[in-house]
Amino acid sequence: MIPEMYIRGTQVNYYFICKTKLWLFSHNITMEQESDAVNLGKLLHEETFRRDEKDVQIGPISIDIIRKGDVLEIREVKKSKSLMEAHVYQTLYYLYYMHKFGIKAKGILSFPKSRENIEIKLGEEEKEKLERILEDIQRIVAGDMPPPTRSKICKRCAYFEFCFS
Amino acid sequence: MKKRNYYILSDGHLKRHENTIYFENKDGKRPIPINTIYAIYSFGSLTVTSQSLSLLAKEGVSVHFFNRHGFYTGSFYPRETLISGDMTVKQVQHHLEDKERMYIAKAFVEGSVRNMEKVLSYYDIDFNTDEFLGMLYDAGNIPEVMGVEASARTEYYSHFDGILKHFKFERRTRMPPENEVNAMISFGNSLLYSTVLSEIYNTQLNPTISFLHEPAERRFSLALDIAEIFKPLLVDRTIFHLVNKRIINEDDFTGELNGVLLSDSGRRKFISAYNEKLNTTIKHRSLMRNVSYQRLIRLECYKLVKHFLGVTKYRPFVIWW
Numbered sequence: 113m114i115p116e117m118y119i120r121g122t123q124v125n126y127y128f129i130c131k132t133k134l135w136l137f138s139h140n141i142t143m144e145q146e147s148d149a150v151n152l153g154k155l156l157h158e159e160t161f162r163r164d165e166k167d168v169q170i171g172p173i174s175i176d177i178i179r180k181g182d183v184l185e186i187r188e189v190k191k192s193k194s195l196m197e198a199h200v201y202q203t204l205y206y207l208y209y210m211h212k213f214g215i216k217a218k219g220i221l222s223f224p225k226s227r228e229n230i231e232i233k234l235g236e237e238e239k240e241k242l243e244r245i246l247e248d249i250q251r252i253v254a255g256d257m258p259p260p261t262r263s264k265i266c267k268r269c270a271y272f273e274f275c276f277s
Numbered sequence: 278m279k280k281r282n283y284y285i286l287s288d289g290h291l292k293r294h295e296n297t298i299y300f301e302n303k304d305g306k307r308p309i310p311i312n313t314i315y316a317i318y319s320f321g322s323l324t325v326t327s328q329s330l331s332l333l334a335k336e337g338v339s340v341h342f343f344n345r346h347g348f349y350t351g352s353f354y355p356r357e358t359l360i361s362g363d364m365t366v367k368q369v370q371h372h373l374e375d376k377e378r379m380y381i382a383k384a385f386v387e388g389s390v391r392n393m394e395k396v397l398s399y400y401d402i403d404f405n406t407d408e409f410l411g412m413l414y415d416a417g418n419i420p421e422v423m424g425v426e427a428s429a430r431t432e433y434y435s436h437f438d439g440i441l442k443h444f445k446f447e448r449r450t451r452m453p454p455e456n457e458v459n460a461m462i463s464f465g466n467s468l469l470y471s472t473v474l475s476e477i478y479n480t481q482l483n484p485t486i487s488f489l490h491e492p493a494e495r496r497f498s499l500a501l502d503i504a505e506i507f508k509p510l511l512v513d514r515t516i517f518h519l520v521n522k523r524i525i526n527e528d529d530f531t532g533e534l535n536g537v538l539l540s541d542s543g544r545r546k547f548i549s550a551y552n553e554k555l556n557t558t559i560k561h562r563s564l565m566r567n568v569s570y571q572r573l574i575r576l577e578c579y580k581l582v583k584h585f586l587g588v589t590k591y592r593p594f595v596i597w598w
Contacts, residue, residue, distance in 0.1 A: 140361035141481050141582065145337065257588050274583070276563050277576035 119249055120172045121188075124205040124242075127249055128198035131258040133271055138253040147270035153191050160189060160224040173209055177222075184210065184217040191225055195265075200232060201245065207234040208242050280315035282472075282555070284548050286541065288321040293329040314338050316475040318468070320347065320544060339478055341471035346538050349467035352474060354484075354497075364481040367585040372486050379422070381488040381584070381591060383413055386426045388506040388593025393433040395596040396509040402436050422489065426505065433509075442521045453536020458516065460530060460537045461547060465512035466504065468551055473500040473507070476574040482581060503577055506593055511570060515550050524550070559598055 126134040136142070144150040157166075157176060164177045164187075177187035188203045203219040210217040211234060219232035252258065260266075260275035269275075285291075289302030298309045311332060317340040325340070333340060334355035342350045371377040387410060394404040409429045416422045430449075437446040437458065446458040454460040474497055477484045487498035489505065519525040529543030539547060555571040568576065577594050584591035 139363045140359075141364060142359065145359070146479070257586050259588065273564060273568075273572075273576060274579045277561070277579050 118172050119205075119246055121174065121202045121205055123249055123253075124245065125198045125202040127245055127252075128201060129195055129265070130260075130263075130269070130271075131252055132260045132275060133269065134249065135252055135255075135257045136271060136274075138249075139257075143270040143274060149191075149268060150270060156191050156224060157189050160222075161187070170209070173206055175206055184215060185220060186210070186217050187220045187222050189222045189224060191223070193223060193226070193228075201242070203232045204234055204238050204242060205246075207232065208239060211239075280313055282315050282552060283309060283317045284552065285317065285319045285323060286321055286545060286548070289323060291317075291323060291325045291329045293326060293332050296332065298329050298332065311336050311338075316341065316471075318471065318548070319343065320548075321345070325353075337478065339471075339475050341474070343467070347464050347467075347544055349470060351496075352471060354474070354478060357478075359479070359481050361481040364582065364585065365483050365486075367587075368483055368486050371585055372488060372492070378419070378488050379416075381581075382419055382422045382502075383416065384591055384593045385489045385502050385505050386413055386422055386429075388595060389426060389508070390429045391593070391595040392506060392509040393429060396513055397433065397436055400436075400440050402439060404436075405432065419489070419491075426489070440517055440521075443523070443526075444520055454538070456537050457525075457527070457530050458520070460539055460543075461516045461519070461525075462512065464539055464544070464547060465515060465551065466508060468548070469504045469507060469511055470500050472511075472555065472571065473504045473574055476571070476578055477503070479575065480578040480582060482578055503574065506577065507570075507574060510596055511551070511554050515547070515554050519546060519550050562597065 123134055123138060126137055161177050164179060166177055168175045168178045175186050176189045179185040179187070186203070186206050188199065188206070190199050193199075199221055203221050207217055207219045219234070221230045221232055223229070260271075262276065266272050266275065285300060287302055287304075289300055292299045292301060296311055298311055298314070300307045300309055314333070314336070316338060317333075319340060320343045322345070323342070330340075330353060333353070337355055337358060339355060340353040342352065344350050371381060390406060390409045390413070394406045397404045409425055412425045412428075413422065416425055434446065434449050441458065444457045446456065449462065450456075450459050451463060454463050474484060477497070477500060482499060484497035484499045485492055487502045489502045490498040492498050525543060525546050529540055529546060530537050531540045532538075556569050558567040558569050559573075560566070561568045561576075573594060580589070580591050580594075583589045
């Protein structure tokens with residue numbers, strides 16, 4: 113098993129959002145238990161796609177919804193289209209992971225609230241970028257906690273009080 | 278959903294029906310929706326079913342028990358869900374290395390002394406802060422640090438009779454408290470201890486690894502450490518408020534067991550004032566948002582986490598308003 117295969121999807125997502133958040137989450141310092149946004153996301157995840165197979169755990173990754181067919185369909189459910197790049201790369205990472213196992217899969221990003229679905233394709237360019245990202249994630253996690261930098265998304269983050277108190 | 282503390286003062290049963298907790302006593306049955314409970318403080322004789330404990334545990338709600346004299350007996354501290362091995366290792370490391378432990382122990386006492394000064398300054402009373410901080414600086418071991426804390430507190434308490442408009446305090450007595458003010462200090466301190474414990478529960482900190490108090494001492498000694506900083510703000514000010522506004526009076530105490538204790542009505546008044554204090558909000562200077570006094574305790578825990586992780590050096594909370 114190659115080391116990058118121990119990375120979780122959420123870590124890829126957080127890589128795009130905030131390096132401090134990525135580090136804390138990777139060291140099991142989580143604060144989401146009190147976040148309304150996170151609870152809303154959980155509820156959405158539970159309430160949608162009730163007939164499908166959910167939370168399929170493959171190694172470190174946990175796929176929201178899987179549908180079997182000619183090609184495997186991987187679905188990642190999100191509540192809004194903000195932070196889109198993070199969502200896209202999280203889904204790309206799942207496709208990359210499947211690809212490593214030689215499994216043909218297609219990815220869909222689902223936004224049940226706006227009833228939108230976006231198909232995600234893993235091309236060569238994305239694959240290369242992902243490999244660089246996965247290496248970078250390992251480097252960040254192994255190092256000291258990156259000091260928080262304040263941005264406009266901080267206000268809604270579960271770590272806000274932690275970072276700036 | 279805004280969560281809040283529930284204080285149960287009468288005798289009764291805590292039961293679960295589906296996903297709701299019910300408090301039942303001779304006057305009837307009252308639902309307590311699970312997602313509105315932050316922590317439960319129980320002062321009466323309470324019967325709790327295991328089904329309700331398992332729901333409370335699932336939601337991470339701690340239950341603090343006090344006996345009928347108002348003394349703290351223990352807590353139901355649910356299974357830890359926020360666990361970080363890295364964090365525990367670092368917390369232990371800071372405990373084991375003398376220099377690191379002394380830094381944190383001294384910071385706790387410094388915060389405590391500075392907050393005593395703040396409370397007294399409201400009444401235009403001078404406090405020998407510099408002298409105590411000097412002694413603190415010179416302290417070479419934990420018992421000496423504890424000694425500074427004790428002498429600062431003795432001087433601090435000596436000013437209480439100048440502040441309190443009725444009731445005599447004279448000196449601190451415990452087990453049993455000899456007069457009304459001592460009864461309130463004892464009761465308030467144990468309430469605060471449980472409040473701090475609930476905050477620690479919601480972080481990755483280990484409540485048994487302390488710095489100022491010895492971890493071997495008893496129970497969750499990190500809660501004792503952190504409580505020192507908040508006593509002046511949350512306990513002492515509550516007492517001044519209750520006494521000087523004449524909310525509490527002689528009838529709210531009972532004089533049994535060679536000591537003085539809060540009566541049911543006294544406890545009710547104290548808890549209500551204490552809870553009001555916890556819910557008081559203040560604009561935080563770096564967060565730029567309103568935080569409650571209770572939340573300040575959580576922020577203190579976060580600051581310790583950051584200290585252990587080597588991100589920001591810990592500085593104790595000092596009343597800034």
